[in-house]
Amino acid sequence: MFGQLQQTIEQTISVSGVGLHSGRFSKVSLSPAPVDNGIVFRRKVNSHVETCQASIRNLRPMELCTAVGSNGFQIQTTEHVLSALWGLGIDNAFIDIDSEEVPAMDGSAAPFAKLIQLAGILPQERPRTYLKIVEPIHIGDDNRGISILPSPFPKITYTINYDHQLIQQQTYEHEWSAVEFEANIAHARTFGFSHEAEALRARGLGKGGSLDNTIVFTETGMMNEETLRFPDECVRHKVLDLIGDLSLLGINVIGHIIGKCSGHHLHTQLVQAILDNPEAWTIVGPAEKPVPDLADLEDSLHAMPVPANAAF
Ligand SMILES: [Zn+2]
Structure with a gap:
C-alpha cells in the first residue's frame, strides 16, 4: 500500500436532505481539491x-455526533460523509454545506459513497503519507474503550454488547480497503431505541430522526419495515462512525484499532491521544508532506463531547 497516490474526486456532486438532530434541510456538495488539501468544509x-x-x-x-467548527x-x-470519503480512499475534497448539519440521508454512508463513485475517483500526482503506529495506545477501560496497536496494515476490530435480542454481542473485523468499505460498511445504518426517542427530543436532539434514516429498536423487535441489512448491522455502523471520526487525524493510519462498546467521544479521544504521543508512531511517506501540527492541537479539546449510551 505504500506509494499509493493521494486521491480526490473528479467532479462536483451534490445531495440534500434533512439533518438527523437539527431536523433542518441542507445541501451538501463534494468537490475536487488539490494534493495535501485534506478534507475541508466550506460555508457561505x-x-x-x-x-x-x-x-x-x-x-x-456535541452529544451523539461529531462536530467541527x-x-x-x-x-x-460530520461522521457519515467523512466516513464515505475516508473509507473510499479520498484524501482531498471540499465539502460545501448551506446549513449546520450534514443531511442524514438513509442513516448510512452509502448515499455519499454512491455519489463519490458517480463523480469518479481521481489519483493525484503526489503519494500518500501514513502515520504508522509503533507502540500501543489505550483509551478507556476494560468495559468501554478503544486501543490502537502496531500492525503491518490498517485494521479495525469492533465489539458492541446491547441487551436486545436483535443485537446482543457483535464483533466485526474490517480489513481496510475501499472494496471492503463499500461492500460491508457503507450501507450500515444509524440505530437507536424507541424508549430513548422522547428523551432525545427533550434535549433538542434527533429532531430529524425517522424510520427512513434510523433503525429504531423496540423492546422486543424493531419498528422499521426494512429489515436489517446485515445481521450485525449495528456493529458495522460503529465501524463506519469510527472511520469518519478517524479522518479527523488528517492522515492515513497504519495500525490495528480495537474498539469495545466505544462511541464518538472515545473515537475522538483516540485521535487526540495519537497526536499527543509522538513516540507511539512514525511517519512513512514523502518527507515534504506536513506532519499534523502538534502545536495547533493544544487548544483543541477544552470541552469534549459528553459520552452517551445512545448509538447515533
Ligand atoms: Zn453514525
Whole structure:
C-alpha cells in the first residue's frame, strides 16, 4: 500500500436532505481539491466563504455526533460523509454545506459513497503519507474503550454488547480497503431505541430522526419495515462512525484499532491521544508532506463531547 497516490474526486456532486438532530434541510456538495488539501468544509457566511478543516483541532463538543467548527461556523453530524470519503480512499475534497448539519440521508454512508463513485475517483500526482503506529495506545477501560496497536496494515476490530435480542454481542473485523468499505460498511445504518426517542427530543436532539434514516429498536423487535441489512448491522455502523471520526487525524493510519462498546467521544479521544504521543508512531511517506501540527492541537479539546449510551 505504500506509494499509493493521494486521491480526490473528479467532479462536483451534490445531495440534500434533512439533518438527523437539527431536523433542518441542507445541501451538501463534494468537490475536487488539490494534493495535501485534506478534507475541508466550506460555508457561505454573509457574503464570503469560510473554511473549516476536518481536523481534530476543530472538534466541537456535541452529544451523539461529531462536530467541527472554525471561522464562525460549525458543522455537526460530520461522521457519515467523512466516513464515505475516508473509507473510499479520498484524501482531498471540499465539502460545501448551506446549513449546520450534514443531511442524514438513509442513516448510512452509502448515499455519499454512491455519489463519490458517480463523480469518479481521481489519483493525484503526489503519494500518500501514513502515520504508522509503533507502540500501543489505550483509551478507556476494560468495559468501554478503544486501543490502537502496531500492525503491518490498517485494521479495525469492533465489539458492541446491547441487551436486545436483535443485537446482543457483535464483533466485526474490517480489513481496510475501499472494496471492503463499500461492500460491508457503507450501507450500515444509524440505530437507536424507541424508549430513548422522547428523551432525545427533550434535549433538542434527533429532531430529524425517522424510520427512513434510523433503525429504531423496540423492546422486543424493531419498528422499521426494512429489515436489517446485515445481521450485525449495528456493529458495522460503529465501524463506519469510527472511520469518519478517524479522518479527523488528517492522515492515513497504519495500525490495528480495537474498539469495545466505544462511541464518538472515545473515537475522538483516540485521535487526540495519537497526536499527543509522538513516540507511539512514525511517519512513512514523502518527507515534504506536513506532519499534523502538534502545536495547533493544544487548544483543541477544552470541552469534549459528553459520552452517551445512545448509538447515533
Ligand atoms: Zn453514525
